[in-house]
Amino acid sequence: MSRARSCAWTVVGRPTAGTTRRRRSRKPLMKVGVIGCGFQGSLHVECLQALEDVEVVAVCDTDRSRLDEVRSTTRSAKGYADYRDLLDRHALDLVTVCTMPNHHMRMTVDAFATGAHVLCEKPLALDASEGREMLRAAAAADRMLGIGFNMRFTPNAQIIKRHIESGVLGRPLYTHAWAKSSQIPWWGEHYRKELSGGGALAATAVHFLDLALWFAGFPRPVAASASAAQVFPTKRGPTAPDTASAGRYNVDDLLAAHLRFEDGFWMTLQGSWVDNIPSHADGSPSWDYSLDAIGESAQAVLDPPSIRGEREGEIIELLPPDTVSDVSFPPSVASLIAETVNAIRAGRDAPVTGEQALVTQVIVDAIYESAAAGAEVSIDPSELDWSR
Ligand SMILES: NC(=O)c1ccc[n+]([C@@H]2O[C@H](COP(=O)([O-])OP(=O)(O)OC[C@H]3O[C@@H](n4cnc5c(N)ncnc54)[C@H](O)[C@@H]3O)[C@@H](O)[C@H]2O)c1
Structure with missing residues (x-):
């Protein structure tokens, strides 16, 4: 990432x-x-x-x-x-x-x-x-x-998941997730659809789709409505490479989707590789990745982490004031790999299962289909049935 x-x-x-x-x-x-x-x-x-x-x-x-x-x-x-x-x-x-x-x-x-x-x-x-x-x-x-x-293994995501499991948020109602960055991930050919399956959604925002679904308990998706654009090379960002790479660029780099699930849960997802967020002082690219998960009783924000509820008419922060925000990437990959190895040894399910990733992939496919058609698409339950 x-x-x-x-x-x-x-x-x-x-x-x-x-x-x-x-x-x-x-x-x-x-x-x-x-x-x-x-x-x-x-x-x-x-x-x-x-x-x-x-x-x-x-x-x-x-x-x-x-x-x-x-x-x-x-x-x-x-x-x-x-x-x-x-x-x-x-x-x-x-x-x-x-x-x-x-x-x-x-x-x-x-x-x-x-x-x-x-x-x-x-x-x-x-x-x-x-x-x-x-x-x-x-x-x-x-x-x-x-x-x-791996984003599930960042300390921020772990804290929020623990609170959700304790019931403090109540029934999940709506989540807005976003993944915006100031540059395209040029180090690999993530910008070629035939290799990557898609751009700002399939390569990046998909992490936050997974997190939102994990927090909400993987409800069954029923419909997607989306719009997408390819803005590069009109917007190039601070580190755009030569035109040879640009010539093979064929993915979404700006996208928004509205998703509906059974039992009334819904979410919105925004992805961008061409956001005008200022780069860091050392010139390295910057990003704005987070989500806002709203439950019947309280709501959680991923980064910086926050769980806000109410008591006697006052809004209160439920996380301790000294909670440190940590969404560092390599340690979360290390934890995912360690947990995967532990799961194999113990004969348990993987920490991120293939079945869960299939739900995410079915939604990604529906988002791209909807954006191409310019209309909402329904998601048939049979798409989640891999046994046939
Ligand atoms: N979990 C995360 O946060 C995260 C971060 C970055 C990338 N990824 C994922 O990791 C995968 C790779 O992405 P990347 O950024 O490392 O790309 P990359 O281009 O840096 O690495 C891919 C490597 O695969 C090699 N390769 C291509 N064809 C091959 C073949 N037939 N046999 C063996 N090797 C071959 C390439 O030479 C290249 O070194 C993608 O699925 C990407 O989405 C995940």
Whole structure:
């Protein structure tokens, strides 16, 4: 999500390349393969290597320099240009899929066929039909499919979820979620729909759609009405690259949706990669990501975190005044990965399940369909049924 991860790593301590970790516990060693060594794959490798009883034994990327760079941070991982070699040559317990969404389905299905569990990066896939195929493959192999919606593991999201579970918000009524940033994520080809499945929604705002659904208990979606635009290159932002990249740019970068769910819950979602938010003083891009979840008794804001209720006619803040706002990105990815590994060991569901990601993907598809048609679209319950 953000390129500023090196700053955040200085807070939690970045593992040193080549550091030898001694195994202290007696849990069986979990052997992991990571496919895709770009922005997110290199972070997965770092996070996995920080865990005890986990070893990254193989990594894969079609780009030789990225592969070599990531391999140099591991103790002895083998490197492959073809992911099928990575799958064939190792008995892997877990495969993490960190390529762009156009590869998620094929790589995940092939990994299940080898008997590995899979943690696949968000969004689930290019569309829901691919997502349903991934869920069928997980069920056929009796393996876990987890998805990389790491924002749930930020301290702010965890605090709000705990309060929601305690019942303080009451019945969920309406959530407004937004993800606005001052620049396009140029480091990867997130701006090519055929690779990413979409832009400001599928690549970025989808995190806050997932959070809103998680807070509301994953109600069943029934309809979406949306509008979307491609504003780049008219608005370029501070870090727009050369025109060659711009020529392949074909995604939504400004979007708004109104979503209706069963039992009367509704939400609005806003995504933008071209917001005129000033950059940070050091020139790095800035963003404004948050949500406002309104329940029958109180309402919660993600960032800065707040839960406001009322007592005897007064509005009161229910979070302690010393609550620190923390939505740092790399530690939340580290927590998601650690919880995924724990879930595999304990035979539990993934912390972010494939079924939940399918609900999100069905909504993403409906939003794009509605924006293209210029009309509300209904969501049929059969779209959530992956068993057929
Ligand atoms: N959870 C998050 O917050 C978060 C943040 C960033 C990216 N992501 C997700 O991670 C995925 C990758 O995004 P990224 O930003 O790391 O992109 P990236 O372009 O930096 O990395 C993708 C890598 O995959 C490699 N690759 C392409 N085809 C391949 C193939 N056939 N076999 C092996 N490797 C191949 C590319 O060479 C590249 O190094 C996307 O699904 C994205 O949405 C998630």
